[in-house]
Amino acid sequence: MTEEDKELPANWRWRSDRRFDEPAVIFDMDGVISDASHRQRFLDVDPPDWANFNSRAWKDPVIADGVDAVRAAARDHVVVVVTARPLITIDMADSWLERHDVPVDLLVLRPEGDERHSPAVKRDELARLRAAGARIVSAVEDHPGIVKMYEQEGVSVRYVHSGYYDDIGEV
Numbered sequence: 543m544t545e546e547d548k549e550l551p552a553n554w555r556w557r558s559d560r561r562f563d564e565p566a567v568i569f570d571m572d573g574v575i576s577d578a579s580h581r582q583r584f585l586d587v588d589p590p591d592w593a594n595f596n597s598r599a600w601k602d603p604v605i606a607d608g609v610d611a612v613r614a615a616a617r618d619h620v621v622v623v624v625t626a627r628p629l630i631t632i633d634m635a636d637s638w639l640e641r642h643d644v645p646v647d648l649l650v651l652r653p654e655g656d657e658r659h660s661p662a663v664k665r666d667e668l669a670r671l672r673a674a675g676a677r678i679v680s681a682v683e684d685h686p687g688i689v690k691m692y693e694q695e696g697v698s699v700r701y702v703h704s705g706y707y708d709d710i711g712e713v
């Protein structure tokens with residue numbers, strides 16, 4: 543652990559020796575690089591079954607277009623995954639990226655105890671990334687509300703249609 547890593551937020555994990563000396567690209571995980579469609583049914587019940595939804599993420603197939611985009615970006619950018627998955631699942635996310643050879647430099651999950659909607663969580667993580675020196679040039683995201691948030695914050699966004707949000711209207 544380096545001096546600067548002692549200041550690392552508890553929900554951040556560096557996975558390489560890279561730091562913010564190159565421009566950075568943010569990728570979402572579910573619906574962008576990992577295919578969560580096999581576990582969406584756990585959210586279609588009232589109340590949503592988050593425990594089963596989250597614990598099955600290790601089985602997600604890769605989304606080839608998303609992973610190709612990560613690999614292309616990684617040539618000359620720091621790749622940051624910002625996901626609203628709960629912090630308790632960080633080891634699963636880390637090993638999934640390792641298993642599928644997805645070159646993510648920094649993994650950022652939802653902070654422990656933060657139960658706000660995903661756009662609010664990701665807005666704060668964007669601010670923390672910038673404060674830490676990240677020069678965010680773009681983001682890739684499938685959640686319409688998060689796409690809107692990134693645009694409001696001046697980040698160029700590539701929207702990916704996953705179909706997960708087709709019936710939730712305004713988010």
Ligand SMILES: [Mg+2]
Binds near residue numbers: 571572574683685
């Ligand atoms: Mg997503």
